[in-house]
Amino acid sequence: xxxxxxxxxxxxxxxxxxxxxxxxxxxxxxxxxxxxxxxxxxxxxxxxxxxxxxxxxxxxxxxxxxxxxxxxxxxxxxxxxxxxxxxxxxxxxxxxxxxxxxxxxxxxxxxxxxxxxxxxxxxxxxxxxxxxxxxxxxxxxxxxxxxxxxxxxxxxxxxxxxxx
Ligand code: MG
Numbered sequence: 307x308x309x310x311x312x313x314x315x316x317x318x319x320x321x322x323x324x325x326x327x328x329x330x331x332x333x334x335x336x337x338x339x340x341x342x343x344x345x346x347x348x349x350x351x352x353x354x355x356x357x358x359x360x361x362x363x364x365x366x367x368x369x370x371x372x373x374x375x376x377x378x379x380x381x382x383x384x385x386x387x388x389x390x391x392x393x394x395x396x397x398x399x400x401x402x403x404x405x406x407x408x409x410x411x412x413x414x415x416x417x418x419x420x421x422x423x424x425x426x427x428x429x430x431x432x433x434x435x436x437x438x439x440x441x442x443x444x445x446x447x448x449x450x451x452x453x454x455x456x457x458x459x460x461x462x463x464x465x466x467x468x469x470x
Contacts (some may be wrong), residue, residue, distance in 0.1 A: 327418025
């Protein structure tokens, strides 16, 4: 088995929605980002790439590359799935924590889990989404930005009996 961890931050800025875990959540602000600024997916991608010792999301999808301007981060996640499957691994489970005072994540967590599981070709119960505030402390507490932490465990894919 292999384990990886990831962390991501984006600053809040002008806008009316925040994309988290592939779900657009209406909000009084957006995030400043080259892509859609999905901190959940960015942290999760870094956990997956970390588990494979394949660098980080910035190396695979450079912010300097115009192709990724406004990109749907689910494209990044599906690319990570291809990388891990190509190396003989599947996702065992992943656990993500969003750190923000707002927006509220809980009501959207079921749909986020569904979308992440679809992109990673795994059961929904392999994906956990949690959220916490930082008790109004620090940049997340002051509402200046949003952060996410992720850990992922990869398990080797065992060929089924009878498979050539
Ligand atoms: Mg990011």
